Amino acid sequence: MPDRARIAHLLRRATFGPTAEEVDAAERAGYDATVRQLVQPAGADSGAPKPPVFAAVAELGKNASRADKQKANQQRRQQVTAIIDWWLDRMVAAEHQLTEKMVFFWHGHWATSAQKVKAAPLMLGQLQTFREHGRGDFAAFTTRMVHDPALVSWLDGQKNTAKAPNENLARELMELFTLGIGNYTEDDVKAGARALTGWTVDRRAGTVRFVARRHDQGAKTILGRTAAFDADQFAELVATEPAAAAFLAQRLWFRFASGEPIADDVRGRLVAAGRDVDGLLRALFTDAGFDGTRGQLVKQPVEWAVGAMRQLGIRPARLTDQQRKQLVSGLNGLDQVPLRPPSVGGWPAGAAWLTTSSLQARLRLAELLAGRAAQPVLDRLRAAPAAGRPDALARLLVVDGWTDRTRKVLADAAGKPERLLQLGLVSPEYTIH
Amino acid sequence: MDALTRRKFLVASGMVGAGALAAGATAYTLADILDTAGDGDRPADAGTLVVVTLYGGNDGLNTVVPYADRSYQDARPDIAYDAGEVLRLDDSTGLNPALKGFQRLFTEGRLAVVRGVGYPKPDRSHFRSMDIWQTAEMRPGTTGWLGRWLDTAGGDPRLAVSFEPALPPLLAGATSAGAAVPTNARRGAKGVTGLGLPAAGEPALQARAARCFADLDSIDQMITEVRDAQPTDPDADEGDDPATGTGGRAELGAQLDLVAQCVEAGVATRAFSVSLGGFDTHADEKQLQEILLAQVDKAVTGFVERMAGRPVTVAVYSEFGRRVRANASDGTDHGTASNVFVLGSGVRGGLHGEQPSLTDLDDGDLKYTVDFRDVYAGLLADVLATDPERVLGGWTGKLSLTGS
Numbered sequence: 001m002p003d004r005a006r007i008a009h010l011l012r013r014a015t016f017g018p019t020a021e022e023v024d025a026a027e028r029a030g031y032d033a034t035v036r037q038l039v040q041p042a043g044a045d046s047g048a049p050k051p052p053v054f055a056a057v058a059e060l061g062k063n064a065s066r067a068d069k070q071k072a073n074q075q076r077r078q079q080v081t082a083i084i085d086w087w088l089d090r091m092v093a094a095e096h097q098l099t100e101k102m103v104f105f106w107h108g109h110w111a112t113s114a115q116k117v118k119a120a121p122l123m124l125g126q127l128q129t130f131r132e133h134g135r136g137d138f139a140a141f142t143t144r145m146v147h148d149p150a151l152v153s154w155l156d157g158q159k160n161t162a163k164a165p166n167e168n169l170a171r172e173l174m175e176l177f178t179l180g181i182g183n184y185t186e187d188d189v190k191a192g193a194r195a196l197t198g199w200t201v202d203r204r205a206g207t208v209r210f211v212a213r214r215h216d217q218g219a220k221t222i223l224g225r226t227a228a229f230d231a232d233q234f235a236e237l238v239a240t241e242p243a244a245a246a247f248l249a250q251r252l253w254f255r256f257a258s259g260e261p262i263a264d265d266v267r268g269r270l271v272a273a274g275r276d277v278d279g280l281l282r283a284l285f286t287d288a289g290f291d292g293t294r295g296q297l298v299k300q301p302v303e304w305a306v307g308a309m310r311q312l313g314i315r316p317a318r319l320t321d322q323q324r325k326q327l328v329s330g331l332n333g334l335d336q337v338p339l340r341p342p343s344v345g346g347w348p349a350g351a352a353w354l355t356t357s358s359l360q361a362r363l364r365l366a367e368l369l370a371g372r373a374a375q376p377v378l379d380r381l382r383a384a385p386a387a388g389r390p391d392a393l394a395r396l397l398v399v400d401g402w403t404d405r406t407r408k409v410l411a412d413a414a415g416k417p418e419r420l421l422q423l424g425l426v427s428p429e430y431t432i433h
Numbered sequence: 434m435d436a437l438t439r440r441k442f443l444v445a446s447g448m449v450g451a452g453a454l455a456a457g458a459t460a461y462t463l464a465d466i467l468d469t470a471g472d473g474d475r476p477a478d479a480g481t482l483v484v485v486t487l488y489g490g491n492d493g494l495n496t497v498v499p500y501a502d503r504s505y506q507d508a509r510p511d512i513a514y515d516a517g518e519v520l521r522l523d524d525s526t527g528l529n530p531a532l533k534g535f536q537r538l539f540t541e542g543r544l545a546v547v548r549g550v551g552y553p554k555p556d557r558s559h560f561r562s563m564d565i566w567q568t569a570e571m572r573p574g575t576t577g578w579l580g581r582w583l584d585t586a587g588g589d590p591r592l593a594v595s596f597e598p599a600l601p602p603l604l605a606g607a608t609s610a611g612a613a614v615p616t617n618a619r620r621g622a623k624g625v626t627g628l629g630l631p632a633a634g635e636p637a638l639q640a641r642a643a644r645c646f647a648d649l650d651s652i653d654q655m656i657t658e659v660r661d662a663q664p665t666d667p668d669a670d671e672g673d674d675p676a677t678g679t680g681g682r683a684e685l686g687a688q689l690d691l692v693a694q695c696v697e698a699g700v701a702t703r704a705f706s707v708s709l710g711g712f713d714t715h716a717d718e719k720q721l722q723e724i725l726l727a728q729v730d731k732a733v734t735g736f737v738e739r740m741a742g743r744p745v746t747v748a749v750y751s752e753f754g755r756r757v758r759a760n761a762s763d764g765t766d767h768g769t770a771s772n773v774f775v776l777g778s779g780v781r782g783g784l785h786g787e788q789p790s791l792t793d794l795d796d797g798d799l800k801y802t803v804d805f806r807d808v809y810a811g812l813l814a815d816v817l818a819t820d821p822e823r824v825l826g827g828w829t830g831k832l833s834l835t836g837s
Contacts, residue, residue, distance in 0.1 A: 164760050295635075423628070
């Protein structure tokens with residue numbers, strides 16, 4: 001593979017969608033230096049906007065009036081919307097792109113929805129936990145997560161007591177977050193739920209609190225080990241299982257490399273890289289198997305839209321309220337809005353995104369984005385002679401090349417730069433990566 | 434896990450037959466389906482099967498309630514229904530109060546309730562258990578049971594249709610797959626059909642993305658034709674389907690409306706898949722489940738009424754029931770065996786299958802009394818006139834709930 005194609009592939013996967021200039025710079029720096037820079041960028045991210053700060057929503061007593069309750073609910077919804085808007089803008093603007101993409105990866109992994117959690121500070125707090133702890137030791141991170149107020153609230157952890165355990169969090173911790181199905185038993189779920197008992201959520205403070213009398217202090221047998229496990233010890237136990245290393249490698253491969261099953265030798269090398277998330281990312285992007293994964297992932301809708309905005313020079317924060325609403329509504333039509341995963345299983349992948357239904361939504365959103373493209377972007381397209389515009393578009397959108405089919409459609413629209421952009425964004429070549 | 438939706442299952446299992454999708458079978462769409470109306474291939478008395486999937490694990494014991502059983506009340510005192518609350522079917526069994534239409538259909542002999550439906554070594558993962566139900570395989574592969582039926586029926590995707598945003602694994606066959614057709618309103622996209630042409634040597638997913646363009650025009654046409662075929666009713670309740678206006682997902686009622694329109698138009702489709710999510714009631718179950726069951730009741734009862742006299746059979750299932758004993762959150766955790774509803778004009782109404790014991794339990798969960806493949810076999814044989822053994826990997830059990 002030519003160096004530029006190899007670097008473009010890396011950047012398409014490790015960022016939300018590179019600009020042509022970013023590919024140019026990475027090509028000059030070389031592949032390995034680019035991986036280093038992506039995984040451990042130097043200095044603070046000067047481009048990333050700061051998170052919103054929220055006024056506390058009044059905690060209402062049981063006897064609060066209907067109007068007060070409605071007002072509080074509306075305030076909560078507005079705050080959640082503010083996070084979504086901020087986060088989309090940050091994904092576009094951040095210079096440390098892999099950092100942002102990993103926050104989004106973890107969001108899809110520990111998939112928690114604001115629809116149930118409702119409190120914006122809890123959702124924001126969880127994103128912060130991903131940011132601060134999601135790049136080191138996976139076991140330490142998992143231990144953090146079982147105390148994450150949003151996750152505990154999402155999976156009914158605060159209702160899990162010694163007297164009557166609620167299995168929701170224990171089951172999903174093993175099935176979806178650390179081990180994968182088949183690597184634990186129903187008895188492990190029941191015992192794990194007992195280990196997690198006793199934690200309650202203070203929604204107002206946005207913190208969790210341990211209530212000793214709600215905790216089951218008895219001995220539990222989990223994964224063949226017997227002890228008076230508490231939440232930390234249970235989390236540590238599952239996250240250090242050999243199955244967890246393979247599971248994590250598989251999850252990263254699935255989102256960053258390929259929807260095809262991971263080859264045994266690749267999995268072996270990733271597992272050998274250990275539990276350190278940054279180490280795993282480095283191992284993945286430099287693995288010999290990674291080069292061959294071009295065209296094996298469908299862009300998730302958020303990746304697609306954020307990448308398009310980066311390349312077209314659009315900042316969500318500078319759109320009008322109306323346009324920003326259209327953006328989020330477009331993502332909703334594509335079935336992927338941040339903070340609203342469809343379930344604890346996270347979002348789909350691969351061909352599930354490729355339906356006629358989602359194509360319609362893509363066409364509409366692409367039209368909106370093409371209509372907001374920055375002037376210099378349009379000027380650059382216009383500067384090319386009509387016959388060269390499809391190639392100029394390929395450079396702009398960091399597509400390796402067009403098929404004859406697509407080239408013909410683009411050539412027919414070459415006179416209209418905005419239309420050209422829309423067609424490029426919905427083209428099969430741009431839809432996957 | 435709240436807000437479980439159909440969409441998630443596609444994902445998590447990742448099982449929608451890559452083979453089937455690569456074969457391009459899903460490139461057929463609504464326009465193509467309406468085009469089949471009256472083309473003469475379909476015998477006048479050919480049955481239509483409508484499968485309703487309830488995602489999340491609907492609590493069977495609070496749906497078909499063994500209200501007279503002391504152990505039912507004892508196991509879940511705070512969320513149990515008593516004799517005065519249920520809609521009685523007989524002296525020991527009653528329906529959830531939200532299922533008023535179902536009770537009437539039961540009385541009229543148009544509702545069969547199969548109790549204790551499950552499978553050996555139950556799996557309590559939503560994803561795995563739903564895979565088992567949709568594939569009808571104990572070790573789920575990549576084909577759904579109706580997908581395999583489609584393979585045997587010639588593989589024309591127009592025979593098996595889903596009005597969901599994505600194709601459910603249920604309809605993915607080995608060599609063919611059903612059609613996923615969206616219900617939301619849309620405007621046409623001119624000048625993009627050229628992107629739907631195949632290109633030599635492109636990656637499989639890119640080819641799939643291209644085929645979506647080829648489908649687009651035909652879908653447009655089909656939806657228009659279905660809607661135009663309907664006599665305009667000035668009193669029609671437009672507010673019934675808020676999802677259309679907001680561009681959100683179509684609800685169960687809207688999906689079944691489209692099925693009804695297709696059946697009335699006489700399309701070739703023999704199997705439809707529709708769904709509703711949100712049944713994962715770990716907490717505060719009673720109120721939530723009643724809201725959901727009321728939606729099911731309204732949508733399905735309305736559909737059965739509208740289809741009265743036609744050979745249309747509806748089957749309603751979920752991936753599992755829930756634990757007999759309530760948890761401390763006034764909810765229930767994942768369980769095992771549950772009920773399947775079969776409805777329609779030709780149905781042998783009444784109670785079928787044996788109610789599992791509430792005291793002789795398998796680790797706190799019900800022991801199944803009817804294998805779910807028996808129910809599928811009956812539907813395949815009686816509604817789709819197919820040899821069930823071919824579709825169900827040699828499974829020989831059969832529970833006939835329809836036909837003579």
